[in-house]
Amino acid sequence: MLTQILIEVIQLLIVGLGAPLLVGLVRRVKARLQGRRGAGLLQPYADLHKLLAQEAVVSETTSWICRFTPYLLAATMLLSALLVPLLTTQTPLGFLGNIIVLMYLFLLGTFFLTLAGLDAGSAFGGMGSSREMAVAALAEPTVMIAIFAIALRAGNTGLDEIIRRGAADSLLLLTPGHLLAFMAFFIVALAETGRLPVDNPATHLELTMIHEAMVLEYSGRYLMLIEWAAGMKLLIFLALLSNLFFPWGVALAITPFALAVAFVALAMKIGALAVGIAVLETAVAKLRLFRLPALLSGSFALALLAVISFLFVK
Amino acid sequence: MPDLNGVARQLRATALKLTDLRVYPPREVRLNIERDEIPPFAEYVHDRFCATPELIVAEDTRAERGTFTLRYLFELEGVDLFIVASVAVPENDRRFPSLATRWYLASRFEREMHDLFGLLPTGHPDLRRLPLHQFWPAAYHPLLKDAPSPPAFADDGTPFPFHRVEGEGIHEITVGPVHAGIIEPGHFRFSVEGETIVNLESRLYFVHKGIERLFETVPLIRGVELAERISGDSSVAHALAFCQALESLTGLQIPPRAAYLRVALLELERLYNHIADVGAICTDTGFAVANAHAMRIREDILRLNARLAGHRLLRGTLIAGGVRCDFTAEQIADARETVRRAVSDFDDVVGIALNNGLVLDRLHGTGRLSNQTARELQVVGPAARASGIDRDARRDHPFAAYADLPPHVPVYSEGDVWARLMVRVEEAREAAHLIMRALGEIPEGKVSAPLPALPAGASGFGLVEGWRGPIWHWLVAGEQNRLARAKIKDPSFANWPALHYAILKNIVPDFPLVNKSFNLSYAGNDL
Numbered sequence: 001m002l003t004q005i006l007i008e009v010i011q012l013l014i015v016g017l018g019a020p021l022l023v024g025l026v027r028r029v030k031a032r033l034q035g036r037r038g039a040g041l042l043q044p045y046a047d048l049h050k051l052l053a054q055e056a057v058v059s060e061t062t063s064w065i066c067r068f069t070p071y072l073l074a075a076t077m078l079l080s081a082l083l084v085p086l087l088t089t090q091t092p093l094g095f096l097g098n099i100i101v102l103m104y105l106f107l108l109g110t111f112f113l114t115l116a117g118l119d120a121g122s123a124f125g126g127m128g129s130s131r132e133m134a135v136a137a138l139a140e141p142t143v144m145i146a147i148f149a150i151a152l153r154a155g156n157t158g159l160d161e162i163i164r165r166g167a168a169d170s171l172l173l174l175t176p177g178h179l180l181a182f183m184a185f186f187i188v189a190l191a192e193t194g195r196l197p198v199d200n201p202a203t204h205l206e207l208t209m210i211h212e213a214m215v216l217e218y219s220g221r222y223l224m225l226i227e228w229a230a231g232m233k234l235l236i237f238l239a240l241l242s243n244l245f246f247p248w249g250v251a252l253a254i255t256p257f258a259l260a261v262a263f264v265a266l267a268m269k270i271g272a273l274a275v276g277i278a279v280l281e282t283a284v285a286k287l288r289l290f291r292l293p294a295l296l297s298g299s300f301a302l303a304l305l306a307v308i309s310f311l312f313v314k
Numbered sequence: 315m316p317d318l319n320g321v322a323r324q325l326r327a328t329a330l331k332l333t334d335l336r337v338y339p340p341r342e343v344r345l346n347i348e349r350d351e352i353p354p355f356a357e358y359v360h361d362r363f364c365a366t367p368e369l370i371v372a373e374d375t376r377a378e379r380g381t382f383t384l385r386y387l388f389e390l391e392g393v394d395l396f397i398v399a400s401v402a403v404p405e406n407d408r409r410f411p412s413l414a415t416r417w418y419l420a421s422r423f424e425r426e427m428h429d430l431f432g433l434l435p436t437g438h439p440d441l442r443r444l445p446l447h448q449f450w451p452a453a454y455h456p457l458l459k460d461a462p463s464p465p466a467f468a469d470d471g472t473p474f475p476f477h478r479v480e481g482e483g484i485h486e487i488t489v490g491p492v493h494a495g496i497i498e499p500g501h502f503r504f505s506v507e508g509e510t511i512v513n514l515e516s517r518l519y520f521v522h523k524g525i526e527r528l529f530e531t532v533p534l535i536r537g538v539e540l541a542e543r544i545s546g547d548s549s550v551a552h553a554l555a556f557c558q559a560l561e562s563l564t565g566l567q568i569p570p571r572a573a574y575l576r577v578a579l580l581e582l583e584r585l586y587n588h589i590a591d592v593g594a595i596c597t598d599t600g601f602a603v604a605n606a607h608a609m610r611i612r613e614d615i616l617r618l619n620a621r622l623a624g625h626r627l628l629r630g631t632l633i634a635g636g637v638r639c640d641f642t643a644e645q646i647a648d649a650r651e652t653v654r655r656a657v658s659d660f661d662d663v664v665g666i667a668l669n670n671g672l673v674l675d676r677l678h679g680t681g682r683l684s685n686q687t688a689r690e691l692q693v694v695g696p697a698a699r700a701s702g703i704d705r706d707a708r709r710d711h712p713f714a715a716y717a718d719l720p721p722h723v724p725v726y727s728e729g730d731v732w733a734r735l736m737v738r739v740e741e742a743r744e745a746a747h748l749i750m751r752a753l754g755e756i757p758e759g760k761v762s763a764p765l766p767a768l769p770a771g772a773s774g775f776g777l778v779e780g781w782r783g784p785i786w787h788w789l790v791a792g793e794q795n796r797l798a799r800a801k802i803k804d805p806s807f808a809n810w811p812a813l814h815y816a817i818l819k820n821i822v823p824d825f826p827l828v829n830k831s832f833n834l835s836y837a838g839n840d841l
Contacts, residue, residue: 030602033603034602034603034606034607035603035606035607035610036606123486123487123488123489127487127822196600197600197672200600202602203600204494204495205494205495205598205826206489206493206494207487207489207822207823207825207826208598208823208824208826216494282602282603283670284600284601284670284672285596285599285600285601285670285672285673285675285676286599286600286672286676287672287675287676288675288676288680288821288823288824289509289821289823289824290509290821291675
C-alpha cells in the first residue's frame with residue numbers, strides 16, 4: 001500500500017515539477033538552434049513563481065467559468081498524472097481509467113478553456129475559442145483512430161496492458177502500423193499542445209493566436225495555473241508517446257532498481273522528443289490557418305492506415 | 315520626353331487661366347491658378363504629362379497676402395520634372411474644389427487641411443476627421459498662425475464614425491490602439507465573415523504631435539534634429555529631405571564629397587531596415603530562426619553606424635549644406651568590410667528562408683495589392699515596386715550623388731507578401747552595392763558649404779527615396795531665418811490605405827504578416 005502511494009506521489013512530482021523543466025528545455029534548445037543564447041533551463045520556474053506573486057486581474061464581465069477553468073485545467077492534468085504509466089506498468093490507480101478516459105480528460109480541459117475564452121467577451125478570446133474548437137474537432141477523430149490502432153495490437157485499451165504487450169514484442173518497432181500510429185499521434189500531440197506548425201507558442205501577434213488568444217485575459221495565479229497545466233499537458237503527451245510507442249525501460253515489476261532505470265529511461269525519451277520538437281519548430285513555419293485541415297486529415301489518414309495494417313499485417 | 319521649357323510652353327498654350335508661370339531650372343515649373351481651375355488643371359497635366367499630385371500643402375499666408383495659399387506638387391512620370399501650382403483661397407470664403415473623387419491621396423491631404431486649417435474642400439465625399447481625433451474642439455485649427463494656445467480638453471469618448479458592414483454572420487474585431495508587441499499605437503477595425511476579412515478600417519493619429527508646427531517655432535539650426543525624429547527608423551532620409559529642401563530654397567550646391575557621403579549614409583539606413591524587415595516577415599510566418607539571424611546582422615550594421623558616425627541610427631550626421639561627419643580611410647575600409655560580411659550572411663539567411671516550402675506557402679498570394687489599386691491609391695516605395703510600379707526617386711529624380719551612382723530598381727508584378735519581401739531582399743543587396751561604390755569612388759574635398767540666410771517667402775522642397783519610399787519636405791522661409799511652414803509627407807501617409815485593400819479576402823491570422831510586409835510608420839503618418 002505504501003509503495004503504491006509512493007509511486008503515485010512520484011508520478012505527481014514528475015509531472016508537476018518536470019513540466020516547467022520540459023518547457024525550459026524546448027525553449028533552450030530552440031534558442032540554441034536559432035543561434036541565440038536563450039534563457040536558462042530553470043526560467044519557467046521563475047516565471048511561474050513571478051506569476052503566482054502577481055495580482056490576478058479578472059474582468060468584471062466574466063462569470064464563474066473564468067475563475068474555475070484554471071483550477072480545472074490543473075486538476076485534470078494532475079489527475080491524468082495519476083493514471084498515466086510513467087515508470088511502471090503497475091500504476092496503482094491505472095484501473096480508474098484507460099487511454100480513452102485520458103483523452104477525454106484533456107478534452108474536458110479544452111472545453112472549459114474555450115468557454116473561458118468566450119467568457120470575457122473580448123474579440124481575441126472568441127477568435128481563439130473558435131479556432132481551438134475547429135482544431136479539436138479535426139484532431140479528435142485522429143486521436144480515436146490512433147488509439148484503436150494501438151489498442152487493437154494490445155487487445156486492450158488499458159494503458160498498462162498496452163505497454164506490457166509492447167515490451168514483450170521485440171519486433172514491435174518494425175511493424176509498419178506501429179510507426180504509422182506513432183506519426184499520427186505525434187501530429188495530434190503537436191496540435192493538442194499548441195506547437196508549431198499548428199499554433200505558435202512564442203508569438204505576440206494576437207490575431208494569429210489559438211491557445212494564447214484564449215488565455216489573453218488571464219493574469220497572476222490564474223495564468224500561472226494555465227501555463228503550468230499547458231506544460232503538464234505537453235509532458236504527459238510526450239510521456240505517452242515515449243512509453244506507448246517505445247516501451248523500453250518501463251518497470252514491469254516494482255523494485256527500486258527497476259524504477260530508477262525507468263526514471264532515467266523516461267527522462268531520456270522525453271528529452272529526445274523535446275529536442276525533436278525544438279528541431280521541428282525551428283525547421284517549419286506556422287501553417288496558414290486554412291491549411292490545418294490538410295495537416296490533420298493527413299494525420300487521420302496515417303492513423304487509419306495504422307488500423308488497417310494491424311488488421312492485415314499480422 | 316518633355317523638357318522643362320517644353321512643359322512651360324505647352325502650359326502657356328492652354329486655355330486654362332494660368333498666371334505668373336515661371337521656370338525654375340533645373341526641374342520646376344511654377345504657376346498660379348484660380349481655385350476653380352484646380353480640377354481641370356489637374357486633369358490636364360495628368361493627361362498631357364502623366365503627372366499626379368503627390369503633395370498638397372496648405373499655407374496660412376493671410377498676414378503676407380491676405381489669402382491662404384494651396385500648393386499642388388505634380389510629379390511627372392518618367393522625367394525629372396515637377397509642376398508646382400499655387401492657388402489662393404480667400405480668408406472670408408475658405409472653400410476650394412476637391413480632387414477627392416479623382417485622386418484618393420488628394421482626399422487625404424484635403425481632410426488634413428480641413429482639420430488643421432479649417433479649409434473646406436467642396437464636393438469631398440468623406441470629411442470625417444483625419445489627424446485630429448473626435449474630442450478636439452470643432453473650431454480649433456492648430457496650424458492657423460493666429461491659433462490660440464490649445465484650450466484645455468480631454469478625450470470625452472466620442473466615437474469615430476466607422477463604416478459599418480452589416481449582414482448575416484458578419485462580426486467586428488477591434489484591435490488596438492494598444493497592441494501586444496512593442497509597436498506604435500493604431501486602431502484597426504475588421505469586419506469579418508468567419509475568418510475572412512471583408513472590410514478593414516484603421517484609425518491612426520494617436521501619436522499626432524504637431525511636428526509641422528514645431529518646425530515653425532524651433533531655430534533653423536535645430537530643424538535637422540527635429541526632422542531626424544519624425545520617424546526614428548528613417549532618421550537619415552527625413553533629415554536629408556529637410557536639408558535638400560533648404561538647399562533648394564537657397565539655391566545652395568553641396569560639395570561632391572558630401573553628396574557621396576549622403577549616399578552612403580542613406581543606403582546604410584536602407585540596408586539595416588530592409589534586413590530587419592526580411593527577418594520580421596519571416597518571424598510572422600513562425601520561422602523565427604531567420605529573424606534571429608537577421609537581427610544579428612542588423613546589429614552588426616548598427617554598431618558600424620556607431621563607429622562611423624557616433625550614433626547607431628546615424629543621427630547628427632547631416633546638415634543643410636552637406637554632412638557633419640567625414641570618414642577616414644580606416645573607417646571606409648571598416649565599413650566596406652562590415653557591409654560585405656553582412657550581405658554575405660544576409661544572403662545565407664534569405665537562402666534558408668526561401669528554400670522552406672512552408673514559409674513560401676505563407677508568402678505566396680497573401681495580401682495581394684493589384685497594380686491598378688496601387689496606381690489609383692498612388693502607393694509608393696517598395697510596396698509600389700512589388701505591384702509593378704517602376705518608380706524610384708533615386709533614379710527618377712537623382713539627388714545627392716545618385717546621378718553618378720544610379721541604382722538598379724527591382725520591380726515585381728505579383729503584389730503579394732512574397733513580392734514585397736523580394737523587393738526588400740534585392741534592394742538590401744543593391745544598397746550594399748551602392749555603399750561599396752560610394753565609398754570606393756568618393757572624391758576628396760570639403761564636406762559642407764555654409765547655408766546662406768533664408769530669403770523670406772521663398773519656398774522649396776526636398777524629395778528623398780528613403781527605405782520606406784519617397785519622403786517629401788516642403789519648406790517655406792519666413793522672417794528672421796525661420797521657417798513659416800514645413801509640410802512633410804512620409805511614404806506611410808500614401809501607403810496606409812493600400813493595406814485596407816491588400817488585406818481584403820484574406821484571413822484574420824494573415825493580417826500581421828501582410829501588415830509587416832508593408833511595415834508602415836505610425837509616427838511618420840501621424841506627424
